[in-house]
Amino acid sequence: MKTPHHPQFTVPSTRPIPAELFLAEIGRLYPRDRWAVQMLAEHRTLTTAQLTALGFADSPTSTARRLMILARRGWIDRLPTNIHLNALETWWCLGPLGAEITRPDGGRVTPARVYRARDRLWVHESLLSLLHTNQFFVDLAARARTQPGTDLRTWWSPRTCAMVTTPARRPTWHGEYIHDRSRHGFWFEPDPGGIGIAALADRVHSYPPLAERTGLATLLFQAADPQREDELRWHLDRRNLRQLTVVTSNPEQGHPADPVWQPIGAHQRLALAELPHTPQLWPPADPIRGSVEPLAPHPIHDPERPGDEAVVDGDYSYPAHR
Numbered sequence: 001m002k003t004p005h006h007p008q009f010t011v012p013s014t015r016p017i018p019a020e021l022f023l024a025e026i027g028r029l030y031p032r033d034r035w036a037v038q039m040l041a042e043h044r045t046l047t048t049a050q051l052t053a054l055g056f057a058d059s060p061t062s063t064a065r066r067l068m069i070l071a072r073r074g075w076i077d078r079l080p081t082n083i084h085l086n087a088l089e090t091w092w093c094l095g096p097l098g099a100e101i102t103r104p105d106g107g108r109v110t111p112a113r114v115y116r117a118r119d120r121l122w123v124h125e126s127l128l129s130l131l132h133t134n135q136f137f138v139d140l141a142a143r144a145r146t147q148p149g150t151d152l153r154t155w156w157s158p159r160t161c162a163m164v165t166t167p168a169r170r171p172t173w174h175g176e177y178i179h180d181r182s183r184h185g186f187w188f189e190p191d192p193g194g195i196g197i198a199a200l201a202d203r204v205h206s207y208p209p210l211a212e213r214t215g216l217a218t219l220l221f222q223a224a225d226p227q228r229e230d231e232l233r234w235h236l237d238r239r240n241l242r243q244l245t246v247v248t249s250n251p252e253q254g255h256p257a258d259p260v261w262q263p264i265g266a267h268q269r270l271a272l273a274e275l276p277h278t279p280q281l282w283p284p285a286d287p288i289r290g291s292v293e294p295l296a297p298h299p300i301h302d303p304e305r306p307g308d309e310a311v312v313d314g315d316y317s318y319p320a321h322r
Contacts, residue, residue, distance in 0.1 A: 014112045017100050025073055025097055031303065032056055034101075036067070037075055037094070038297040041102035042157050043134050044121060045079060045093045050134060053142040055301035055318075067092060074098075077114075079122050091131070093118050129192040133173060136188070136222060136256055140177055140272075141299050143257045145318050150257075151178040151311040154185070155299040163295070164214055170206040174216075177257070177272050181314055185278030186218040191232075193224055201235035208242045215279050217243050220261065223250045236264050245276050 029037075036056055040046060046054075048064045057063040067090070070076045077095040094102070096111040103109065121127060141152040158171035165172060173188040187210070189203055204219065211217035221236070223229035229250040236246055246264045253260035259271045298305070302318055310316035 014110050016108065016110055017096055022097065022100055025075070026101065028073070029075070032301055033066070033070055033075065035297055035301050036070070037098040038102060039299070040076060040092060040094050040098060042159060042296045043155075044130060044157070045091050045127075046134060046138075047092070047131075048090050050138045051092070053138050053145075054299060055145060064090070071095060074111075077118055079118065093121060125194065126192055129190055132251075133188070133190045136190070137173075137175060137299065139256055140175065143255065144177075145300060147179075148317040149178075149180050149311065149314060152176075152299050153178050153183070153311070154294075154296070156294065156296050160295045163293075165210060170203060172206075172210075176278060178311055179257075179273035182273065183278040184218070184273055184275050185216050186220050186272075186275065187216065189219065189221045191222060191224040191228060197228060197231040198235050201232055201239060204236060204239050204241065204244065204246060207244055211242075211244060218245045218276050219247070221246065221248045222256075223248060226250050226252055233262070233264060247275065 036051060039051070039054070048060055048067060051057075051067070052060045052063040057066060067076060071078060071092075074095045074097040076092050076098050079091040079093055094114060094117075096109065096114045099114045099117075100109045124130075137152065137155045141155070144150045144152045152175065154174060154176035156174040158173065161172050161174050173190075174185070175188060176183055176185040178184070187207060189200075191200060200221075207217075207219050221232060223232050229248050233248055236248070241264060247261040247270070248264070249256070249260040249262065249269075253269070257272045259269045259274075261272065261275065262269045300318070304319060306316055311318075
């Protein structure tokens with residue numbers, strides 16, 4: 001990363017970021033900048049269009065302009081794609097200063113280490129699956145910003161989910177969608193491709209113990225296409241789902257908030273808000289570590305938001321609703 005502001009980042013340094021540089025730069029962050037950095041720490045990569053849909057700025061052009069400033073200062077960075085992307089399509093990840101403020105892996109932060117993590121992410125076999133998974137949640141958030149009484153209250157990556165899924169080793173995503181004063185929490189399993197359908201279906205076995213511990217027993221599988229969904233349903237229908245509510249869909253069905261989710265053993269599709277309700281007390285207290293403190297920021301940037309319960313109580317709608 002080349003930046004006129006911080007030439008020491010031009011050649012990735014193996015030394016920690018100087019404290020005086022960090023303190024000088026953190027004072028220049030706006031609240032929305034900090035939110036964007038936290039979102040990238042949580043979800044690893046987001047595009048300009050996705051951050052715009054989540055409320056970072058009013059237009060993709062305004063979002064791109066501010067993100068490029070943050071990149072020059074070292075807070076965020078671009079993924080080094082070999083595809084020609086304009087500023088509105090750029091894939092963003094953490095830069096050295098962003099990693100310093102969020103410590104996503106809890107380790108020592110140096111520019112060299114951050115750039116190595118960036119390069120590993122770009123060549124990782126699950127990158128496209130990650131982008132598609134993030135788009136699933138972005139679509140829910142964008143719908144919430146245009147529909148009164150609706151909210152994507154929670155979007156947890158495996159990083160945050162690990163606080164309640166440990167000691168289980170299967171990474172998962174968690175979301176909580178609010179509509180018309182009702183909560184609908186779920187676990188989310190994407191279809192990463194490159195694995196057999198039977199192996200994908202076998203992932204369901206990780207969730208009954210998790211449901212017993214947390215009380216959250218709704219599992220969403222999003223298959224890559226209609227054929228894989230049909231095959232997935234055949235395999236899931238032969239698994240012991242116990243107390244789980246397992247539903248499937250695929251992107252060709254439409255928006256994830258609409259009636260696109262078909263429960264195993266049923267023939268009709270349901271909207272996300274028709275799935276089982278979530279208990280009021282969530283996240284649950286961990287019997288060993290006590291109260292769970294989520295790492296993830298609220299996935300919609302809204303400076304006027306008075307509190308997490310305002311939308312579900314019907315007391316507040318996002319400015320886009322007005």
